[in-house]
Amino acid sequence: xxxxxNLHNFREKNKDKKWLPAFSAIHTxxxxxxxxxxxxxxxKAADDLKRTMNIVIMAMVPCLIFGMFNAGYQHHLAFxxxxxxTSGFFSSTFWTMDxxxxxxxxxxxxxxxxxxxxxxxxILFAMKNSHEVEEGYLVTGMLxxxxxxxxxxxxxxxxxxxxxxxxxKEVFGGTGMNILNPALTIRAFLFFAYPTWMSGDKVWVHxxxxxxxxxxxxxTPDAISGETILGSLAQNNSSMIDSAGxxxxxxxxxxxxxxxxxxxxxxxxxxxxxxxxxxGSWRIMLSSVIGAIVMxxxxxxxxxxxxxxxxxxxxxxxxxxxxxxxxVGGFAFGTVYMATDPVTASQTNKGKWIYGFLIGFIxxxxxxxxxxxxxxxxxxxxxxxxxxxxxxxxVVQGNVKRRMKRLKVKTA
Amino acid sequence: MSKDIKIKKGLDIKxxxxxxxxxxxxxxxxxCTIRPEDFHSVIPKLIAKEGTRVKAGDVLFxxxxxxxxxxxxxxSGEVVEVQRGPRRRIDAIKIQADKTxxxxxxxKFNMSSDAAATKAHLLASGCWAFIKQRPYDVIANxxxxxxxxxxxxxxxxxxxxxxxxxxxxxxxxxxAAVSALxxxxxxxxxxxxxxxxxxxxxxxDATIHKVSGPHPAGNVGTHINKLDPVNKGETxxxxxAQDLVIIGELLLTGKFNAERIVALAGSSVKKPRYFKTTIxxxxxxxxxDNGVDKDGNDRIISGNVLSGKQLKPDGSLGFxxxxxxxxxxxxxxxxxxxxxxxxxKISTSRALTFSWLNPKKKYALxxxxxxxxxxxxxxxxxxxxxxxxxxxxxxLKACKYEDLDEMEALGMYEVAPEDFALTEFICVxxxxxxxxxxxxxxxxxxxxx
Numbered sequence: 001x002x003x004x005x006n007l008h009n010f011r012e013k014n015k016d017k018k019w020l021p022a023f024s025a026i027h028t029x030x031x032x033x034x035x036x037x038x039x040x041x042x043x044k045a046a047d048d049l050k051r052t053m054n055i056v057i058m059a060m061v062p063c064l065i066f067g068m069f070n071a072g073y074q075h076h077l078a079f080x081x082x083x084x085x086t087s088g089f090f091s092s093t094f095w096t097m098d099x100x101x102x103x104x105x106x107x108x109x110x111x112x113x114x115x116x117x118x119x120x121x122x123i124l125f126a127m128k129n130s131h132e133v134e135e136g137y138l139v140t141g142m143l144x145x146x147x148x149x150x151x152x153x154x155x156x157x158x159x160x161x162x163x164x165x166x167x168x169k170e171v172f173g174g175t176g177m178n179i180l181n182p183a184l185t186i187r188a189f190l191f192f193a194y195p196t197w198m199s200g201d202k203v204w205v206h207x208x209x210x211x212x213x214x215x216x217x218x219x220t221p222d223a224i225s226g227e228t229i230l231g232s233l234a235q236n237n238s239s240m241i242d243s244a245g246x247x248x249x250x251x252x253x254x255x256x257x258x259x260x261x262x263x264x265x266x267x268x269x270x271x272x273x274x275x276x277x278x279x280g281s282w283r284i285m286l287s288s289v290i291g292a293i294v295m296x297x298x299x300x301x302x303x304x305x306x307x308x309x310x311x312x313x314x315x316x317x318x319x320x321x322x323x324x325x326x327x328v329g330g331f332a333f334g335t336v337y338m339a340t341d342p343v344t345a346s347q348t349n350k351g352k353w354i355y356g357f358l359i360g361f362i363x364x365x366x367x368x369x370x371x372x373x374x375x376x377x378x379x380x381x382x383x384x385x386x387x388x389x390x391x392x393x394x395v396v397q398g399n400v401k402r403r404m405k406r407l408k409v410k411t412a
Numbered sequence: 413m414s415k416d417i418k419i420k421k422g423l424d425i426k427x428x429x430x431x432x433x434x435x436x437x438x439x440x441x442x443x444c445t446i447r448p449e450d451f452h453s454v455i456p457k458l459i460a461k462e463g464t465r466v467k468a469g470d471v472l473f474x475x476x477x478x479x480x481x482x483x484x485x486x487x488s489g490e491v492v493e494v495q496r497g498p499r500r501r502i503d504a505i506k507i508q509a510d511k512t513x514x515x516x517x518x519x520k521f522n523m524s525s526d527a528a529a530t531k532a533h534l535l536a537s538g539c540w541a542f543i544k545q546r547p548y549d550v551i552a553n554x555x556x557x558x559x560x561x562x563x564x565x566x567x568x569x570x571x572x573x574x575x576x577x578x579x580x581x582x583x584x585x586x587x588a589a590v591s592a593l594x595x596x597x598x599x600x601x602x603x604x605x606x607x608x609x610x611x612x613x614x615x616x617d618a619t620i621h622k623v624s625g626p627h628p629a630g631n632v633g634t635h636i637n638k639l640d641p642v643n644k645g646e647t648x649x650x651x652x653a654q655d656l657v658i659i660g661e662l663l664l665t666g667k668f669n670a671e672r673i674v675a676l677a678g679s680s681v682k683k684p685r686y687f688k689t690t691i692x693x694x695x696x697x698x699x700x701d702n703g704v705d706k707d708g709n710d711r712i713i714s715g716n717v718l719s720g721k722q723l724k725p726d727g728s729l730g731f732x733x734x735x736x737x738x739x740x741x742x743x744x745x746x747x748x749x750x751x752x753x754x755x756x757k758i759s760t761s762r763a764l765t766f767s768w769l770n771p772k773k774k775y776a777l778x779x780x781x782x783x784x785x786x787x788x789x790x791x792x793x794x795x796x797x798x799x800x801x802x803x804x805x806x807x808l809k810a811c812k813y814e815d816l817d818e819m820e821a822l823g824m825y826e827v828a829p830e831d832f833a834l835t836e837f838i839c840v841x842x843x844x845x846x847x848x849x850x851x852x853x854x855x856x857x858x859x860x861x
Binding site: 392 | 823
């Protein structure tokens, strides 16, 4: 086969070139390398890191496509051009080409910038350290566009990606060595550097932000609200989610929010796919849902017992039914795609239970107690990323202690 | 006090080309090669220089550190070549075999001798080389007394020679060896067997354990971990079941008879079967007749596909091996091999890999790495195939950053490289686990001893 041989010869000819990792990245993308084992095991199982990462991306693609439709839908809805969906997941007002086109042209640049900037930096570092380009960024690059507001300026995203990849990952030694989830590092950077673009009630719907309006030379921005459900609940306003239809819409994902995190249904399917393929950790996903439910129940209990007055600024979110916390905000997305990052999560099975539980628990706690920015999952995961090595340390110490005890019993 | 060993974690790698249960006499090899590298960490002091005539059982070299530990010639003949590597390290000792074999007579051993006499006899006759120790997975230090001796009578590795088959009829020799070894330990001799039909199932002077479960159930390391793990300062010894036969025959007849039944297996072999041959024989005497294509692109491995050693076509059977595996080389590119659905390779995940659909299917795997070397990323997968009470990834990382205290605390005294063969096989990051562990053990041996 021509292409195969040509690429092979090209590679052999340029074996010692500095830029070879860049070529390799493309070459190994086309062809599984001809590398063979030496000593050690002479055979190897089928999975490699590319395959593993590819599975995660496949699990996210439905969220991405849904996000494109939803971006258009929210835009048209906010401008009063269409009616709210009332007819289930396959509603014809939602799945229109028009919605898709609006979202597609908004989201495609986010994806391009995220991958372009991130991969360029990865390749530079790979060349500098002369190792192969590792696949970690394939997933990060896909996660980033899904967790930012739709109207985020592209330069801002580029700066954040550069920061996240360099400071969040490469300074620690690259893929596999980082402490914080790179995608969340990027989001946290945006959140703290440009808070007005990352929170409030104007950023979640394309065109709702007056700054963008001005640019687009649009009409009366005051008429438009792009508030998220979580945002309104934090204002003690539960009108956005007081009917069964609203709740179903929240589950399907027909609500404002970051690009790809709104559809709990698709995230649930993606999560099941990850668990089925054994790529994502079911321990982390399950325990973090349990953690969120426990915290939600505690808050419900506090609200029901009347320990907090209805005028309290915490009342709205505290009295929200515990299960509703799983549907709104970025909790589901964070749990399935971000908390399960194997590098930054706990690495021991027991540790994963603790780690996941605390993520769920702390997410809801931050959500309730931080009304200025009513989403806790990002900070909860980053916090637990920092604690994951400590959790692992104590789990491993359990094993070490058992060994020591065995020795003592013997010598005693 | 017999305790059954039952494990759930592990993976049976089912490959095409298991050996048929027929034994053929291999063509007598003209040359016999002994490679000191088979005896890890032993520095050889050469006795039989080039041109020396030796009988089977005559000393070729001894251990520089322990002079009493002799390594003997498996055949009678003439030492024709001593191959040396960098810094005059001895790579191989090649002996041209006589047409009629002549054995040195060590004399029939008095089975009621005490431990010291038994030890001396085994050391002098070259049989000590068969006894390995943990920690460090090296030839046993004769000055230490082990708390127990472990023998695995079941092999669960891919394409492994069926020990029940190759040991049939050798009960007498086996029993002699077991009884002699039992004197060398204050503790017990533990033998793991697959079924009650095993020739080892009725040994006296030993504790028999029934073993079941997927690979690595047959690895002696698994038995040690489940029955009596090695603590700091303790030693256990391990011996391959098939080598008991050689030890037993020496004790009973006084001859070092290096004959061994070896399986020839693997998907590249036309007619996989068993051969009767001797240690150090050229593999060419077995692999080509009704076996492998002469100009095929295959890999010949002395040992199993997980921990064996790659051989060149002129290579010879390793000192401890009773299996020659031949599988196709995988030095070809595969278009979109990283993302298309895979039906013809084994995987423990279901990441568009479909070996979970049909767990009984046998595969013809080649030597392709199926991906490039990466940093450790995926967690939790090793634990599914690793039955020891040890954290595999943590101990591997400790070896990589050479933290001796941590290696010790995490259980380094208990492991051998082969215990990490399965984790290496499934490793998504294609890390060389066995090599990492070997280097870690060498470091500990050097620093702690």
